[in-house]
Amino acid sequence: xxxxxxxxxxxxxxxxxxxxxxxxxxxxxxxxxxxxxxxxxxxxxxxxxxxxxxxxxxxxxxxxxxxxxxxxxxxxxxxxxxxxxxxxxxxxxxxx
Numbered sequence: 053x054x055x056x057x058x059x060x061x062x063x064x065x066x067x068x069x070x071x072x073x074x075x076x077x078x079x080x081x082x083x084x085x086x087x088x089x090x091x092x093x094x095x096x097x098x099x100x101x102x103x104x105x106x107x108x109x110x111x112x113x114x115x116x117x118x119x120x121x122x123x124x125x126x127x128x129x130x131x132x133x134x135x136x137x138x139x140x141x142x143x144x145x146x147x148x
Contacts, residue, residue, distance in 0.1 A: 078106075078127040081136060083145045086124040094143045095126065103132045 083091060088109030095107050106127040128136045140146040 076130060079130050079133040081126045081128060081133065081140065081146070083124040083126065083140060086145055088124055091124055091126070091140075091145060094139055094145065098136055098139055101135075103136060104129050105132075105136065 088107060091107060095105050098105055108125040108127065109123070126136065126140075137146060141148045
């Protein structure tokens with residue numbers, strides 16, 4: 053058997069490319085070995101300001117055992133990254 057092209061394949065590929073262009077990759081801000089509960093307050097304040105953020109802690113990264121460091125990362129839209137970094141610097145989670 054071989055691969056068969058369907059007439060909708062090209063349309064689906066164009067639609068997928070257009071959607072990817074509308075939703076670019078988020079910026080990852082690595083906060084190092086922070087506890088997610090400590091960072092959550094800053095994340096909540098930024099979300100209330102209207103920023104789009106997602107907090108990743110060690111559990112989300114698959115490293116839930118005590119052998120791994122408590123890594124903490126935040127995903128944020130590229131255009132909102134500067135504001136988010138400034139808030140984390142102000143809170144003492146990042147160096148300026």
